[in-house]
Amino acid sequence: MSATHVNVGCGRFAHVAKYADRQQAVQTRDAQQRLRRAANLCHVFWALAVILLAFASFTVIVVRLRHPASAADDSSEASPDTGRRIDHEQLRGFVYVGAGALALLAVAVILMGLFGNRTGRAEGLAVLGFFGYLAYLVAATLVLYVMGRKS
Numbered sequence: 572m573s574a575t576h577v578n579v580g581c582g583r584f585a586h587v588a589k590y591a592d593r594q595q596a597v598q599t600r601d602a603q604q605r606l607r608r609a610a611n612l613c614h615v616f617w618a619l620a621v622i623l624l625a626f627a628s629f630t631v632i633v634v635r636l637r638h639p640a641s642a643a644d645d646s647s648e649a650s651p652d653t654g655r656r657i658d659h660e661q662l663r664g665f666v667y668v669g670a671g672a673l674a675l676l677a678v679a680v681i682l683m684g685l686f687g688n689r690t691g692r693a694e695g696l697a698v699l700g701f702f703g704y705l706a707y708l709v710a711a712t713l714v715l716y717v718m719g720r721k722s
Contacts, residue, residue, distance in 0.1 A: 616684030619697035623677040626701065627670035630708070634659075634666045657715045665711035669704055676700040 637659070676696070684693035 614684075616680055616693040616697065619694055620677040620680045620684075623673050623680065623697055623701060626704070627673040627677075630666050631670045634663050657712065657719050661715055662711065665715075666708070669707050669711070673700060673704050
């Protein structure tokens with residue numbers, strides 16, 4: 572009777588040991604999947620920093636290559652809608668300052684991504700900087716438009 576009781580007892584312990592092994596295997600697999608996901612998403616800040624630099628470069632190139640229609644005409648006659656023109660030199664200055672700030676922000680995003688603790692702050696800073704730069708350009712254009720109408 573004790574042999575049967577011992578076999579049943581061993582069976583119970585074997586079942587508990589198998590359950591513990593399965594639990595440990597599931598936890599290990601889940602941890603590995605989390606690491607794979609973290610490894611896949613941990614380099615997003617590089618892409619966002621490149622996008623910031625590309626957007627800053629693009630706006631500088633567009634402003635540098637854009638020639639106002641009145642630049643070819645050197646006559647001193649005032650056209651009827653000269654009060655509605657934006658001063659392109661001032662706009663160029665706004666774009667250069669904003670693009671420089673965006674490039675510095677891209678460097679900060681890279682540094683935060685490399686030395687941060689992978690909480691997503693670098694990515695959040697990049698997205699915030701992108702939309703901040705867009706808002707800055709819109710505000711600068713509106714200010715120059717309003718100032719151009721007043722003078």
